[in-house]
Amino acid sequence: MTDPLVARLRSALGDDAVVDDADVLDSHRNDHAKFCTAGAPRALARPSSTAEVVEVVRAAGELGVPIVTQGARTGLSGAANAIDGCLLLSTARMTQILEISVEDQVAVVQPGVVNAQLSRAVLEQDLFYPPDPSSWEMSTVGGNIATNAGGLCCVKYGVTSDFVRGLEVVLASGEVVRTGRRSAKGVAGYDLTRLIVGSEGTLGVVTEATLALRPAPEAALTAAATFRSIEDGIAAAAAVMASGLRPSLLEFLDQPTLRAIQDHRDMGLPEDVGSMLLAQSDRGTRAAEDVARIAEICTAHGAIEVAEASDAEESRMLLEARRLVNSALEPLGTTLIDDVAVPRSQLITLLRGIAEIGAKYDVLICCPGHVGDGNMHPTVVFDPADAAAEARALEAFGAVMQLGLRLGGTITGEHGIGTLKARWLETELGPVGLELHRRIKAAFDPGNLFNPGKVLL
Numbered sequence: 001m002t003d004p005l006v007a008r009l010r011s012a013l014g015d016d017a018v019v020d021d022a023d024v025l026d027s028h029r030n031d032h033a034k035f036c037t038a039g040a041p042r043a044l045a046r047p048s049s050t051a052e053v054v055e056v057v058r059a060a061g062e063l064g065v066p067i068v069t070q071g072a073r074t075g076l077s078g079a080a081n082a083i084d085g086c087l088l089l090s091t092a093r094m095t096q097i098l099e100i101s102v103e104d105q106v107a108v109v110q111p112g113v114v115n116a117q118l119s120r121a122v123l124e125q126d127l128f129y130p131p132d133p134s135s136w137e138m139s140t141v142g143g144n145i146a147t148n149a150g151g152l153c154c155v156k157y158g159v160t161s162d163f164v165r166g167l168e169v170v171l172a173s174g175e176v177v178r179t180g181r182r183s184a185k186g187v188a189g190y191d192l193t194r195l196i197v198g199s200e201g202t203l204g205v206v207t208e209a210t211l212a213l214r215p216a217p218e219a220a221l222t223a224a225a226t227f228r229s230i231e232d233g234i235a236a237a238a239a240v241m242a243s244g245l246r247p248s249l250l251e252f253l254d255q256p257t258l259r260a261i262q263d264h265r266d267m268g269l270p271e272d273v274g275s276m277l278l279a280q281s282d283r284g285t286r287a288a289e290d291v292a293r294i295a296e297i298c299t300a301h302g303a304i305e306v307a308e309a310s311d312a313e314e315s316r317m318l319l320e321a322r323r324l325v326n327s328a329l330e331p332l333g334t335t336l337i338d339d340v341a342v343p344r345s346q347l348i349t350l351l352r353g354i355a356e357i358g359a360k361y362d363v364l365i366c367c368p369g370h371v372g373d374g375n376m377h378p379t380v381v382f383d384p385a386d387a388a389a390e391a392r393a394l395e396a397f398g399a400v401m402q403l404g405l406r407l408g409g410t411i412t413g414e415h416g417i418g419t420l421k422a423r424w425l426e427t428e429l430g431p432v433g434l435e436l437h438r439r440i441k442a443a444f445d446p447g448n449l450f451n452p453g454k455v456l457l
Contacts, residue, residue: 005063005087006043012055017093019044028070028090029082034336035394036078036419041068041088048093050168050176050207057205057449058174060087066452069201071111071143074135076337077418079146079200079454089205091142098208100125105213106165106182111142111206118211127213130157133414134326142206148198150414152322155372156248156282157214159414161197168208169196172445182210195440200416201451203444218284220248222315223291225277225298225306226269230254233275234348236301237371240279240294241344247294249280250372251322254351257329257366257379261321264328269321273304277371278322280315325368332364334384336397340404341375341413353403354378361396363389375413398424417455425455 009018019025020043030038042065047053060067066086073080082088094110097118101107102125109118115136119129132151133139139149145167150159166180180186180193196203227233237250253261253276262269269276277298281290288310295306309315329335342350351367358365358380369376378400382393401411401424411417411424426434437456441448 003043005059005065008059009043009045009056012059013045013047013052017046017048017052019046025082025088028073028088031070031073031075031078031080031418033076033078033081033418033420034334036081038078038081039084039086041082042085044088044090046090046093050170053089053170053205053207054174054176056087056089057170057172061172061174061447061449067205067449068451069142069146069205071140071146072114072135072138074139075143075147075416075418076339077147077200077412077416077420079416079418079451080143081419083453091140094142094207097121100127100213102127104182105215107211107213109141109209109211111140111145111209113141115139115141115144122213123216126216128216129163129211129213131160131163141209141211145197145206145209146200147416148414150370150375152249152251152370154370154375154414155250156246161194163212164193164197164209165212166210167193167196167206169204169206171204172447172449176207177204180210184212198416200418200455202441202455203450205450217248217282218287219312220280220282220315221287221291221311222249222278222280222309222318223294223298223306224318224321225279225295225303226273227275227277227298227301227303228272229274230351231348232302233277234351234371236277236298236303237347238344239297239301241372243293243297245281245290245293247279247290247372248282249278250370251278252276252369252371252376253278253321253325254367256364257325257368258321260328260332260366261324264331265324267321270304276321278319280319322368325366329366329379329381332381334382334390336380336382336393337415338378338380338397338400339375339412339415340378340401340409341373342404342407342409344371344374346407346409347371347374347376350376350403350407350409354400357396357399357403361392361399363393363396365396365400370413373413374409402427419454422455422457425457
C-alpha cells in the first residue's frame with residue numbers, strides 16, 4: 001500500500017520532490033560525524049519554497065511523523081542524522097539568493113545556498129560575508145545557522161550568529177514567524193533570532209535568512225612561525241592578541257599534527273619543531289606592517305623561523321600546512337574530532353592536559369585550532385579495527401571535553417551538540433539551565449516534532 005505521508009507530500013510537492021527509494025534514503029541517513037547512530041528514515045522531502053515547507057511540516061505533524069531537517073550534511077555532531085521512521089526534510093532545492101543590497105549591506109537567502117557561493121556573489125558587489133567554516137565549499141547557510149558555525153575568520157569577525165539579522169522560520173504548528181529585522185539596530189522583544197541560531201533543527205525549519213555583510217577587505221598577507229614547544233607558540237599567540245593587533249586569522253598546529261603533515265607532504269619542517277603559528281592580516285595597505293609586527297612578536301617569543309608573505313600567492317603557500325591537516329591525519333586511522341573552546345589564558349593548560357590524556361589512554365591526539373579565540377580541535381586518531389583502541393579513543397574524547405569544562409570553557413565552539421555530545425550538555429549547562437532548554441523546546445515544539453533526541457536527551 002502507498003504510504004499516506006508519501007502520497008500526501010507528492011500531491012502537494014510533486015513526485016520528484018518526495019523520495020522513498022531505500023537506497024536513496026540510506027545515502028541520506030547521516031552527516032559527517034563518526035560514532036553517531038543513524039536510523040532508517042521513512043521518506044525524504046525536498047521542498048523548494050516556504051509554502052512547500054509548511055505543507056511538509058503540517059503533513060508530518062498531523063500523521064505524527066518526526067522531522068529531521070538536513071542541509072549538505074557536512075556537520076560533525078550527528079545533528080542531521082536520521083531517526084527511525086522520520087521524515088527527512090532537505091533544503092537542497094532552496095538555493096536562491098533572493099537579494100544582495102549594497103545600500104543596506106545585507107543579503108537575503110534561502111537556507112540551501114552554499115556558503116562559498118554566497119561569499120563569491122557578494123564579493124562581486126565589493127561586499128564580504130565573513131563566516132567561513134572549513135567546509136564552506138559544501139556547507140549551506142541553513143546548516144551554518146543550525147550549528148552557529150565558525151571558521152578561520154572568527155578571531156576578527158565572529159561566528160554565524162554575529163551576521164544573522166533575521167530569519168523566516170516554519171514552526172511545528174505550520175505557522176510562519178519572522179524573527180529579527182533588516183535594520184542594523186533593533187532590540188524590541190526577546191532575541192528569537194539568536195535562539196534559533198545554533199538550535200540544530202530542534203525548534204523550527206529556517207526557510208529564509210537576512211544576513212549582514214561587510215565591505216570587502218583587500219587581499220590578506222600571512223606570517224608563519226615555528227617554535228620548539230607548544231608553550232612558546234601559545235605565548236606568542238597570546239602576545240599577538242594582547243598587542244592591539246587584530247589578525248583576521250590566527251591558527252595553531254601542535255607537534256603531532258605537524259609531524260603528520262610532514263609525513264604526508266614534505267613541507268621542510270624540522271624534526272624538533274614543537275608548534276606552528278599562522279597569522280594573517282587583511283588591513284590592505286597596513287597588512288604588511290601588521291605581518292611584520294606579528295613576526296617580531298613571534299621572534300621575541302622564541303620562534304625558530306618566521307616567514308612573511310609579500311603577496312597573496314605567498315600567503316596561500318604559507319597557509320598550505322593548515323589546509324593539509326585533514327588529509328594528513330586520514331592515513332593514520334579514524335579521526336574523532338573534538339571542538340572545545342577555553343579562555344585564551346587556559347590554552348597552555350589545555351594543551352598540556354590533552355597530551356596527558358593521550359598518554360593515559362594510549363591514543364594519538366593531534367591538536368590544531370583557532371588559537372586566537374581559544375577554539376581548539378583535539379583530534380583523536382585510532383585504528384578502527386582495534387576494538388580496544390576505539391574504546392580508549394572514546395574515553396579520551398570525553399576526557400578532553402571534561403578538561404575543557406574544568407578550565408572554564410565549553411564542549412563545543414562551533415560544531416554543535418547533535419547526538420555526539422548530548423550526554424555532556426547538562427554538565428556544562430547545569431540542571432536549571434538544562435530545564436530551561438527543555439521548556440523552550442516545549443514552547444516552540446510541544447509535540448517534539450523537530451529532531452527529537454538531538455541536543456537534549
